[in-house]
Amino acid sequence: MYIIVVGGGSIGRNLTKFLLSAKHEVLLIEKDEARVASLAPQLGEAVIAGDGSRVPTLREGGANRADVLVAVTGADEENLVICQVAKTVFKCPRTIARVNDPRDEGLFSALGVDATVSSTRVINSLIEEQVNADTMIIPLLTLRAGNVEIIEMGLSKNSGVMEKRIREMRLPEGARIIAILRGDEVVVPTGESRLILGDKILALVKKEVEQSLRELL
């Protein structure tokens, strides 16, 4: 896919790197020349300087053949105009805008932006999850130490670990089941605990084995 990202702040920068590593063709457009210069050593030709809310810049960036355009500048009015120009002039099939002020979210979708991402809303819901921890909705965390996280997983119907004792499961190295959520009940598991249909588990897991844990369950 060809993806244009507008706005080279920390979101745009990291998104660009991620998309490049996922083997997409990506172009990052950033207004500030100094910032472009600091990004160029890492991103090379994948970054250009320009005002992404202007027609010539998007034309230069090849917006007419972009599959997706993502506008993540810090100014909502810019993100809106970028998406609208991409849609109207360049017929870009999919536009995604970052919404800085949650009040603008409804407006953006009413005005034809295909999807919005509001970091304020995401953060708010994370905080709410934390607040709800008392009432048994357990937050899913990436621990500050780095590559360890707590994840929640459902058991698939034909899971090979169904009815097995935890100590009989071949859990990947670096994964521990720390709780079994069974209806309203929370089971603190021991090696003798068994998983039954409908259970969810919370696991402490190193990121590199998360996938193999998912496959096991």
Next chain:
Amino acid sequence: MRIVILGSGRVGSRLANALVDKGHTLVVVDESERKFKALNEHSDIHRIEGNIFDDEISNRAFSEVADVFIVVTGKDNVNVMVAQAIQTKYQIKKILTRIFDPDLADVYRMLGFEIICPTSYTISEIKNILGEG
């Protein structure tokens, strides 16, 4: 007519002063109170200080049905967003939006907006003076 103007800069404030003399009622909105200095003291020029994206401010500006909304802040992108936000919310019959960038002006004309593009006017005016119109 009842006319709401966003942006009390050189254009906004002069326009308000001129239109009130023609017998219209004006509401002028600007984020910065200093900008109202150039406005005439007149009982039919109402000043609202604040951000038009705040419901409280926009509801005050459009508490009575406006015939025209004129959007003349200094930033194209802001003007474009405000025009669309206010149209969505209050269904104003006539909205005039200033956009300096001629390409962008074309885009929003294409989307059905009534756009004033000072850059294009200036260019065609100069061409006329030079007899190249």
